[in-house]
Amino acid sequence: MQDYLVGLNPSQREAVEHLQGPLMIVAGAGSGKTKVLTTRIAHLMHNGVDAFNILALTFTNKAAAEMKERIAHILGNNEARNLYIGTFHSVFARILRAEAPKLGYPASFTIYDSDDAKSVVKGILTEMGLDDKTYKPSMVTSRISSAKNALITAEQYVADAGLQAEDAQLRRPQLGQIYLRYTQKCYKNGAMDFDDLLLKMYELLANFPEVLHKYQHKFQYLLIDEYQDTNPVQYQIAKVLAAVHENICVVGDDAQSIYSFRGATIENILQFQTDYDDVKVVKLEQNYRSTSSILNVANAIIKINKGQIPKNLWTDKAEGETIKVVRTMTDNDEGKFVADTIKEQKLRNHFANKDFAILYRTNSQSRSFEESLRRMGIAYKIYGGLSFYQRKEIKDFVAYLRLIANTRDEEALKRIINYPIRGIGKTTVEKLGVIANEQNITMFDAMQRAGEFGFKGGTSDLLKDFATMVRYFQSMLGQNNAYDVAVQVGKNTGLIKELFADRTQEGVARYENVQELLNSIKEWVESPSNDDGEVGEKTLGAYLQQITLLTDADKDTDDPDVVKLMTIHASKGLEFPVVFVAGLEETIFPSGMSINTREELEEERRLFYVAITRAKEKLWLSHANARYRYGQLVQNEPSRFIDEMPDTFVDKTYAGGASRSNTGFNNMGSAFERMHRGGFGGANTPPPVKRATEKPSYLAAPPTPKVVQHTPTENFIVAHTSDIVAGVKVEHAKFGFGVVQSIEGSSHNPVATIVFEQNGEKKIMLNYAKLSIVQG
DNA sequence: GATTGCGCGATTTTT
């Protein structure tokens, strides 16, 4: 037996050794999925399959890099570099670069990120004279994105009666037209957005039989990771690519499908077995990650969902500690509690910072944890948020490079035409845009020929000078590499000088960021291969396409000793010894936006499942009685997910259970004490740093009044938000009868102050609360 | 053409 087969359990081995024909690996959380995938690829190669004939697709660069590294390790030679392993987007971008002329795109086509896409939409709205409140760019781009993911082209969109009727109903009849123009504009700009990388790849395969044939025969073995997160385009591409050899291996876990809002369809994995004949199904059900307590709770949660691939995830690990549910007074207290507990766990159990993760539903929840961790002097890092390449100074610099690589890129041009200031104002840019449209030329061409279009002499010269400079950089590309050109750009435009001149703290940071960008270009130019193993081809276009597809998560190769803060979405695929899942409150988790249909709620529950299964040893779940949302202190009920957890393995005694069964919110103090008596917090709890004389404020917080439980009356009808106005008598499902005092907050998110007969004054967010108007 | 100030809106986001 091969060395690499030793140490696989029977199912893992079955999956690895199944070489020919369709294979579906249902891989539960922590069941050794990556190990199986990488070993299987090594095994394929060991059995004579050429690395050049294997394609493995992932969703993140990080996952791809990890696979590649592990395969190289198993093989112990350089063969792995010939494998095609990468994200859907990066692999397709590479293929599209090679085939671009067939589609009328330049090989150095620009990839538009979501900011670029929004900016294009804004331009179209202005052109069409549409209002950006009705057609919010974020809504429009996400709608266009959904259409593309569902393989609906702009032409099909405008021709589809159903979609047109729907848009008319929703008072956005022009959406199809915007989509159409957006598509045209991207084409004219020589640009593809993220979704186009998939859609154009599909069109390439669908419309060019010789191309299809070429890749069908090149990629004889296809592996797809996280299959439950694929969308219809990805599904179709995989299907046509695999059509000849049918050596397709998909790996996924329907229980961890959490990206439906990005177009993922869980049906892809649920129906894989009907897509091919003789599908071999292997289930990886042994979990190597978590204690049995954690796993049992996770299993109990996911069982509540309907329609899953049946599986029984088990572990031979010890029971471990119970899962603790903690209730705090406010979100700030929640932060303090977590920071305190981390400090204490480090002392008691010798954990390092990097053993902890704090997971939350929304990025905005990170604030209270940041504050408390900082106060405690605990190093932390927030994952997600603005990525390096989204910073303004980086985008500006990169825009020069984009324009040099592709002068059709109008978004890049508009970004830098007057940066640094060179006297080309808004009016001039608008005029250029109009001319470009009328003459059907690019804005760049219009600039070069400024003299012909009636610009004033001075303006005309400015435009031509700018174009000449860009042309000069382009000419440099012949003899110089991307790095040399970038350095020249920094010098000639005066960008570097200008950034250097700003000696404020932020200014220095911006300068350093640009230096870092230059370094990374240098590094890229000098490294033998790209991330997906691509050798050679160190063109500027290739560089730019690559960085656009890079995210923050990809470059944290170093493993500093910090507590990690991230959304649950971002935590998928990761594991930590100690996990805190915060904000387990109704309207937060599950999100108030996702409780209207069973499907939405089930996805929230899968998200909760993902959160729980990140933990190896210890797991805390916390929720706050009240938290600041949009500047207002708002009360939230404990999440329904707390109730859904079985009492065995979960210690909820001091938490939601009590308050929900109506013993009141003010048992928090004793709860906290009990928690610290309970053997894991204990006597050794260190006093909070620098605040030894103070009690932890989550104990000192003022008690909240008891809720007098109210049973809704029979004629309880949920009223429309707009009917709730000051003076109206209302009934709340939980707080009983009361009178509306006033309405505050934005029109989109009104907050009512209501004085209840039994429970006093409360602030209620009308979008979430169920209120009935009391007649008479 | 840059600065300042008001008003409005506010999930999750592998690429």
Place this chain on the structure above:
DNA sequence: TCGCGCAATC
């Protein structure tokens, strides 16, 4: 509350 985008201003 916080951050953004636009409009008014110099």
